Amino acid sequence: MIPRYRHISALLLTAVTGSLWPLTALAEGDNSGAAGYLAQLIGGLVLVIGAIVVLGWVLRRTQGGLNRGSQVIEIVAARSVGARERLVLVQVGDEQVLVGVAPSGMRTLHTMREPATAPAGETPDFSSALKRAVTRRGVSGERGQS
Template sequence: MNRLLRNSLALACGLYVDVALATTQPAAAVVAPVAASGSAAGQLTQLVLGLLLVLGLIFLLAWLLRRVQNAAPGSAQVIEILGSRSLGPRDRLLLIQVGKEQILIGHSPGTIEALHVMAEPIEVPASARQATPEFAQRLMELMGKDQKGRS
């Protein structure tokens, strides 16, 4: 992994130096006629390598972000979403557990309001708790990878 990162950084630095040198040359050298076949292949190669570098960095950062998010302990969270209900395309009700207190929250695009603080906590079964966001769960169902039924 470190070797891949070093190689991609070295390639990025090499491309940066190549572009920097091209911009510092006199204008007469830039306007000089270019050989059609050799230079076009070189530019195409440089373009493809740059694109591959950018795509590689995107995938690397996505992988690192996923690893960092999974490393955080889930049970040590102070605030937990016990349930949610969609009221419309952009409005939601959320049942939040903060310590030993449960709060019903209304969420709209511009506001978040505490609607009710529960006098006694509601017991929410573990099967009813939403472990993954609705979109992610629906996508997994469509792909045939439903995780809820496999427990």
């Protein structure tokens, strides 16, 4: 094990067990009570932080697992139409609702009884859009230098 990691792992192990032996070895004189107090303080802090991390992980896992598969409302598509305005197509059961979202609020623009379908073409993804933008910029940059 690398010495730096050995030191960190020894410190964490001793902090969790509550007996920081390097500090107690240094404080064998008059201040042995201070080292014990420091060991308790650091050990308690490590336990509380560890409990917060573990509980956050458990909460995230249980909330995600409960709602999956039982969604009645689904966002089908979203399109930005301004700096802070968007159109959102929401699937609710068998109907689709077109909603306008703006800083002032949300409004239902249209309700469709029959769901709208996307064209059978290729769906654009970020990687292909990035490649197109880079090749266009490379071609225009070469023309400007000639």
